[in-house]
Amino acid sequence: MSGPLADDFGREVTGVRISLTDRCNFDCVYCHNEGLGDTRGPMDPQDDEMDTDDVVRFLEVVAEYGVEKVKFTGGEPMLRDDLEEIIRRTPDHMEVSMTTNGTFLPGRAEDLKEAGLDRVNVSQDALDPDEFAEITKSGAYDEVLKGVEAAVDAGLDPVKLNMVVFKHTAGYVDEMVDHVAGDNGLQLQLIQYMPELTGRPEWNIDIQRVHDWLAEEADRVETREMHDRKRYWVDGGMVEIVDPVENEEFCANCGRVRVTHEGYLKGCLNRNDDLQSMGEMTREEIAETFEDVVANRVPYYGEYMVENDDGEYEINEKYLGTPTAD
Structure with a gap:
């Protein structure tokens, strides 16, 4: 196994984030579908989704490039009936995690753990059922709570609760912080x-x-190397902030590339002008495309996007006119 590939800015790519489907049983108002926008189609499995062998083959190839971690996302990845098989066939040395809305974890969490899933992130944007329904366009609040409990019971802890902070949820941050306080697996x-x-x-x-409020409440503050993230420990509970918008340090510490459900590689969440198809997904095509995507990565803020004299961000002139990948 060779060491990780590094881009022109010295960032080694040690993780991949794979969207297994753009289907979802929720319709969250803030969803950007891994940066692609609202591309969701019918709930039935679609022909454009990578199949089991495609996903596994990709993982086997990038493992040879030193990739150590994979996160499965969607859409809702648990709509894939072959999810357990994909996880079971993931290279043994890889840390495997998943982001889910949690509704399908009851009844499957133990099987996922047995297959090799190490941990799980569950989207939970509010502790109020009515507000939760308004945000997700779903009445599945109780199912999500049961899913979180099932994940903890199965040993997929610590379970990270993902909360997008915006106008509809900001008033629930303190409740969510209290919710994870103490040693409860969250x-x-x-x-x-x-x-x-x-x-x-x-x-x-x-x-x-x-950030300022948590700094006042926290018993201690840590900085995580990945993306230069801040972690706040409040009453024994850990709260982490993911704040990529206009954050040059966040982008400069990114060591992950993404894969769309259709088998396209992208070097940055915020960009869709660098999508590269892996074609028929032969090992050779996967390897070539992965190398190209890593080589063409740019830090989004501070390099690809630069601040002008008016304090607004615009595309760096040297990238204007760059052809969009097939």
Whole structure:
């Protein structure tokens, strides 16, 4: 096995994030579908989704490039009936995690753990059932709570609760922090709302205010190497903030590339002009495309996007006119 590939900015790619489907049983108002926008189609399995062998073959190839971690996402990845098989066939040395809305964890969490899933992130944006339903366009609040409990019971802990912080959820941050306090197998991940990808800038809030409040409440603060993230420990509970918007340090510490459900590689969540198809997904095509995507990565803020004299971000002139990949 060779060492990890590094891009021109010295960032080694040690993780991949794979969307297994764009189907979802929720319709969250903030969803940007891994940066692709609202591409969701019918709930039935679609021919354009990578099949089991495609996903496994990709993982086997990138394992040879030193990739150590994989996160399965969607859409809702648990709509894939072959999820357990994919996880079971993932290279043994890889840490395997998943982001889910949690509704299908009861009855499957133990099988997923047995297959090799190490941990899980569950989207839970509010502790109020009515607000939860308004955000997710779903009445599955109780099912999500049961799913979180099933994940903890199965040993998929610590279970990270993903909460997107924007106008509809900001008032519930303190409750969610209290919810994960103590040693109950839960952690909280507060995710900055991305108005650029959702098209509703009026829902945005100043994430720095959340940082400042947590800094006052915290017993201790840590900085995580990945993306230069801040972790706040409050009454024994861990709260982490994911704040990529206009954060040059966040982008400069990114060591992950993404795969769409259709088998396209992308080097950055915020970009869709660098999508590269892996074709028929032979091992040779996968390897060639992976090398190209890593070589063409740019830090989104501070390099691809630069601040102009008016304090606004625009595409760096040297990238204008760059042809979009097939």
